[in-house]
Amino acid sequence: MMITLSLLLLTGTPALGPIPVPSALVQPLDISEAVQTTIAEFDKTYQAWVTKIQAANPEERKALFEVRPTADDAVKELFALVGTEPASDGALAGLAWIMRAPSPPENAEQALGLLAKHHVDSEDLADIVMRAGGTSETVITALTTIAEKSPHRKVKGCATLSLGKALMGDPVHGKRGEALLEKAAKEYGDIKIHGGRSTIGKVATGQLFESRRLQIGMTVPDIEGEDIDGVEFKLSDYRGKVIMIDFWGDW
Amino acid sequence: MYPHERSLVSEYASRPFAIIGINSDKDRDTIKERIVEESITWRSFWNGGSTSGPISTAWNVRGWPTLYLIDHEGVIRHKGLRGEALEEALKELVPQAEAALKTGDR
Numbered sequence: 001m002m003i004t005l006s007l008l009l010l011t012g013t014p015a016l017g018p019i020p021v022p023s024a025l026v027q028p029l030d031i032s033e034a035v036q037t038t039i040a041e042f043d044k045t046y047q048a049w050v051t052k053i054q055a056a057n058p059e060e061r062k063a064l065f066e067v068r069p070t071a072d073d074a075v076k077e078l079f080a081l082v083g084t085e086p087a088s089d090g091a092l093a094g095l096a097w098i099m100r101a102p103s104p105p106e107n108a109e110q111a112l113g114l115l116a117k118h119h120v121d122s123e124d125l126a127d128i129v130m131r132a133g134g135t136s137e138t139v140i141t142a143l144t145t146i147a148e149k150s151p152h153r154k155v156k157g158c159a160t161l162s163l164g165k166a167l168m169g170d171p172v173h174g175k176r177g178e179a180l181l182e183k184a185a186k187e188y189g190d191i192k193i194h195g196g197r198s199t200i201g202k203v204a205t206g207q208l209f210e211s212r213r214l215q216i217g218m219t220v221p222d223i224e225g226e227d228i229d230g231v232e233f234k235l236s237d238y239r240g241k242v243i244m245i246d247f248w249g250d251w
Numbered sequence: 252m253y254p255h256e257r258s259l260v261s262e263y264a265s266r267p268f269a270i271i272g273i274n275s276d277k278d279r280d281t282i283k284e285r286i287v288e289e290s291i292t293w294r295s296f297w298n299g300g301s302t303s304g305p306i307s308t309a310w311n312v313r314g315w316p317t318l319y320l321i322d323h324e325g326v327i328r329h330k331g332l333r334g335e336a337l338e339e340a341l342k343e344l345v346p347q348a349e350a351a352l353k354t355g356d357r
Binding site for chain 2 (some may be wrong): 051100107170181197198202203205206207210215216217218219220223226227228229233234235236238240241242244245246247248249250251
């Protein structure tokens with residue numbers, strides 16, 4: 001009944017033309033637009049470079065790869081903008097972009113730190129944390145915070161998986177990485193990632209398998225399956241020979 | 252990739268060396284045609300028609316091609332070798348396999 005009433009009231013309002021925005025509503029400063037402009041400007045530069053690459057011959061291409069545009073300036077601008085309103089949606093968009101921008105990894109680490117501090121409640125962190133890499137203190141602390149404090153199960157799972165992947169194989173933190181991957185597989189295994197093409201469980205299990213069974217010096221695990229014609233065979237049928245295992249596709 | 256693989260196959264023909272592929276193409280009939288066109292003589296596991304198939308998923312493969320080199324005893328000796336480095340590794344490993352065959356030490 002309430003809804004109907006308010007709808008009636010709304011539709012009953014006479015047209016007033018453009019409504020002036022009271023200046024109080026513009027505050028606090030909305031940085032979204034400035035963030036989008038900075039990103040769009042860099043994308044334009046980058047796209048121009050990509051177009052040149054596509055048109056270039058192999059020699060020119062080599063030279064062009066030497067002058068790949070870096071996002072360093074754009075990143076600097078974005079950090080300055082984010083600094084004015086770190087908890088805003090504009091800051092979230094800017095920091096997410098920095099995480100995948102062509103610029104030194106320290107920038108992505110700093111961005112991740114700020115995301116963990118100011119945006120730990122955001123559902124968007126699920127995809128963002130998957131881009132994290134490295135084993136710096138900043139990354140470890142940020143991913144640990146997100147895994148613990150996020151209210152979203154998917155974000156928690158992705159942060160756990162991402163940290164596990166980063167730490168697995170690290171001489172100092174390897175054991176912790178392994179434990180995190182096991183946790184990711186057990187508690188978050190069903191969660192779909194990579195646009196639905198995989199799950200946290202599959203990725204975590206694959207990572208553990210690679211680390212435990214597929215290192216140089218280990219006996220290769222057997223593969224049983226069928227060939228392209230549907231005939232069953234095993235990798236171990238070829239024991240005694242040197243085998244080059246080639247994961248390939250005709251593309 | 253194919254020309255290099257073909258040359259390895261002919262270089263090591265009748266010696267203890269094999270390429271085993273894990274093919275992640277989508278369509279079986281199309282790849283069968285390509286195998287004929289490209290004279291691909293080595294055998295491949297079928298990865299279920301996807302790069303997210305069971306074998307590549309279990310092996311945590313994230314890039315294509317991904318290569319592993321296994322010695323005659325089944326030990327993983329190299330990962331991701333290409334070109335000359337791959338040929339150097341084979342020059343070392345294949346004679347080891349042959350020596351083992353001779354002494355019957357398998």
